[in-house]
Amino acid sequence: MPYSRPSPTTALNGASGAVASRPSPTTALDGASRPLRPLRILIAGDTYPPDVNGAGYFTHRLAEGLAERGHRVHVVCPSEEGEPYVRRNGRVMEHRLRSARMPLQDGMRAAVPLGAGGHIARLVRRLDPDVVHAQSHFTLSRSAIRAGRAAGIPVVLTNHFMPDNLYAHARIPEAMRAVVGDLAWRDMVRVAGEADHLTTPTPRAAALLREKGFAGEIESISCGIDLERFHPRSDRSAARGRFGLPDRDTIVFVGRLDEDKRIDDTIRALALVSREHDAQLALAGLGRDEEALRVLAAELGVADRVFFLGFVPDAELPLFYAAGDVFAIAAVAELQSIATLEAMATGLPVVVADAMALPHLVEEGRNGFLFPPGDPVRMADRLLTVLSAGRARSALGGTARELALRHDHHRSLERFEEVYRGLRPSALPPTRPERIAVA
Structure with missing residues (x-):
């Protein structure tokens, strides 16, 4: 059957969001107060x-x-x-x-x-x-x-x-x-x-x-991004339960499980983080690298801490972000990264690679942290900084939401x-x- 679905809002996982109905502008560009015809x-x-x-x-x-x-x-x-x-x-x-x-x-x-x-x-x-x-x-x-x-x-x-x-x-x-x-x-x-x-x-x-x-x-x-659809929520434990995740600190990622997303770096960083902090990684998305990533997680001893959730239905994507404590992305070819913005709008701190457009989304130490591309050791250090921040983690998330409002x-x-x-x-x-x- 021909495709029909709600308007999507995520870059790669398939998130959708309702577009709030607004009337067409009624003022011409020259300032005249005459109706503008639809284009x-x-x-x-x-x-x-x-x-x-x-x-x-x-x-x-x-x-x-x-x-x-x-x-x-x-x-x-x-x-x-x-x-x-x-x-x-x-x-x-x-x-x-x-x-x-x-x-x-x-x-x-x-x-x-x-x-x-x-x-x-x-x-x-x-x-x-x-x-x-x-x-x-x-x-x-x-x-x-x-x-x-x-x-x-x-x-x-x-x-x-x-x-x-x-x-x-x-x-x-x-x-x-x-x-x-x-x-x-x-x-x-x-x-x-x-x-x-x-x-x-x-x-x-x-x-x-x-x-x-x-x-x-x-x-x-x-x-x-749809700021009405993606917003802070307080039901983190319930959100984890919805996706079958243990109730522990959770790093989340939304996107294709493909080479250009460098999810292997994120899994390597998790293996380092888990030596000092009880954390897990939840991945929402599909891709050709999934099996290789499962093998890597097993080799690093974190297979029980990496959750491959596959395609998360559009209606549930905001809840998926709500299940997380921090959003992480190691990709180096992002021209914007809608998923990062959606996570910020949900009130999540972000840890992102210092590459392409991702640095434009981060005010270091205010809504998250950058790390050198391809460096899972530094990525792990930044993740630990966020996960160990206690009450300061909420401040990071609050600023993330404020910065997302620009979009x-x-x-x-x-x-x-x-x-x-x-x-x-x-x-x-x-x-x-x-x-x-x-x-």
């Missing part, structure tokens, strides 16, 4: 739920959030069934293109290139959207960017890409990764140059694009609306086709 928005994504990854979930949350605010939102993305179809999913119209399974990617599908470009071009002409918002530089999104440009429609591109996230999935040998990464970045920068407005989730992600050669303007807009997803939606309305159709072609009403 017609076409969002293009090479990945979309039920795919389990951050880019797909952000795309779905963006589409649902904009539709909740009164806009007419269409999404073009791969079919999760293989065969193409069109259907309304909640308030969003989904245009699912013919797809095929991606090599070496468990459960993921990609749009079949043959005929996709022409189909998207026809869709753009038929819908005549006010803006095309692409979520990657890959095949489907690239076709949408070019179709928008050809039709004189403003194009926004949000970059979620880092080659590091693909190396393990594509099984690229270590010796070839630098060359492959360089080629991938060049391709991304070239496609980004075709967009009218480029956004990234964080300032660090924007800086990375500049380092890779993009010379245009880049705006940082947080992916945002309210309503603010992100409002900013994207402003971006869309601020763009103007390009000069070519000189006239746009008559708008055709589409449900």
Whole structure:
């Protein structure tokens, strides 16, 4: 059956959260008090739920959030069934293109290139959207960017890409990764140059694009989190019981159990922590490294302290965070890390690798601590600092919540609306086709 589910809010585990209904803005950008008409928005994504990854979930949350605010939102993305179809999913119209399974990617599908470009071009002409918002530089999104440009429609591109996230999935040998990464970045920068407005989730992600050669303007807009859904709770023991966890201090992680998340470092850190403190690790997520991680936990003598919970249902993810005392992530290729933000919003201190965008989420000693990437000894030391903090642990969690408030997803939606309305159709072609009403 075609996919239908609540709007997701987690980067990798599949968390979902209701988007609070808000009316569309009623004040024009020039300050005039006249109603603004709803926008017609076409969002293009090479990945979309039920795919389990951050880019797909952000795309779905963006589409649902904009539709909740009164806009007419269409999404073009791969079919999760293989065969193409069109259907309304909640308030969003989904245009699912013919797809095929991606090599070496468990459960993921990609749009079949043959005929996709022409189909998207026809869709753009038929819908005549006010803006095309692409979520990657890959095949489907690239076709949408070019179709928008050809039709004189403003194009926004949000970059979620880092080659590091693909190396393990594509099984690229270590010796070839630098060359492959360089080629991938060049391709991304070239496609980004075709967009009218480029956004990234964080300032660090924007800086990375500049380092890779993009010379245009880049705006940082947080992916945002649902602060009403993720909030501090007092039922920690009950939450642990819900997931079958012993009632002891708990380190939590939400995400794919894959190489780029470096969960092996977290397990190694737990083995060191457990020599001095009665602690355990709970992992929410699926991935190809699960069996290897189970073996590692057994080799280190902490198999009874590492709990592989698999996919945690969307409705229960806030409760999973509530079962924890500290959130830990050792990944080095995070452009934002929604899971870290959700944990902070829940009131958890965080211990994160000092890499990519993660340091932007930490005020050292106020809401958590950083550790050098790939150093489980220092990671263990930081975890012990939090777990042994006593009453000070609550202060760390309180500050974490305060810092998470900066990432309210309503603010992100409002900013994207402003971006869309601020763009103007390009000069070519000189006239746009008559708008055709589409449900």
